[in-house]
Amino acid sequence: MDNNNGTTLIIMSGDMDKVMAALNIAIGAAAAGKETNMFFTFWGIKAIQKGTFTGHGLFGRMMGLLNRGGISRIGPSRFNFFGVGRWMFKQMMKNHKIPSLEELRKTAMELGVKFWPCQMSMDVMEIDREDLIEGVEQSCGVAAMLEMSDHSKQTLFI
Amino acid sequence: MDNNNGTTLIIMSGDMDKVMAALNIAIGAAAAGKETNMFFTFWGIKAIQKGTFTGHGLFGRMMGLLNRGGISRIGPSRFNFFGVGRWMFKQMMKNHKIPSLEELRKTAMELGVKFWPCQMSMDVMEIDREDLIEGVEQSCGVAAMLEMSDHSKQTLFI
């Protein structure tokens, strides 16, 4: 495999703006013919969740409650103001004909971007395979992510 | 072009400390003879704005209001406390003879670091070309940023 023809994105953030930036970079990389892998860890996993309630134990359920709603309920990293910021951002994006996070995610998948969930994060946050959207790859760990990165020209931590 | 003699920095954060880290890395890279490009997106654009009011529609103006003031009014990502933290940081930097963000930005420009504003962010946040400081390059998108990155040894998302 070409040692430099890939882009690996590690998505740790669950913020609307950062997930949007990540998806835009992934789409740009895939459109340029690069093998593009997105590795979702911690809060980033929200971007590939269905949005249903998750968790088994007390803490997992609490986390699931705080984190519920899937990609369309993600707020920005700044100026969220209890959801007003999210709504405002969505309006601004719509006004300027920027696709929504759901549309960006769909486009990325159609362009062949691969979505990998981090196994350890799923364990700790008690997220099951069926809590994730269709089309994501099997869960994996740091070793697999580093291997993708070793075949990539750029690896970004977002 | 040498495939590895460059540094690309994607600045998404508008936090004082992260912008400072980015400028320090850019200056170090340029001083080491690397072709250094900084791509400013989302909140990061504040670091290259004049600080005047921006925005056309209601949302753009609200965003401009929240975001006004330019690089010298940026607060740290932690312990800002409504501006006290920013003031405290500046004092600490001054006490230890660390240059201000304005000075770092000027030094970076003098060393040939290129500053690229992200077109999509300017559209969404309703920031015009004349809202940006002198000396920045033309606005561009993810494809152009990835091309710079493909000629870089390191690409950082800040």
Place this chain on the structure above:
Amino acid sequence: MDNNNGTTLIIMSGDMDKVMAALNIAIGAAAAGKETNMFFTFWGIKAIQKGTFTGHGLFGRMMGLLNRGGISRIGPSRFNFFGVGRWMFKQMMKNHKIPSLEELRKTAMELGVKFWPCQMSMDVMEIDREDLIEGVEQSCGVAAMLEMSDHSKQTLFI
């Protein structure tokens, strides 16, 4: 030196979850035989501090007070809720047999990961050499970090 057999991590964040991600990546990289360097700057320095009070002047002491406690007192970037989140996270990690930050840091060191403190951050935040844990390398700056990065396949800003 092989130009591509290394991993450089710049740790700017002092958040529990991000430090944990960084240590996990470092351990994975070192286990895969890569020369792994972690460069701790700004808030990230907390991860290699003993946890004693730091600072000389008024501001340095205030910063030291806000930042005291070392790696075991670091809170997550989300849902901290004045320490409840940190406690909850630790419980979840324990329930799922994930090592603590202290254990991860120890494992990384045993695998040969090198820990570098950023000199400028130590100056600004008034942190002395004796405030840092045993086993960290000598403090250095951006130039040294970029040199490590130039011998690395991936450089991440965390």
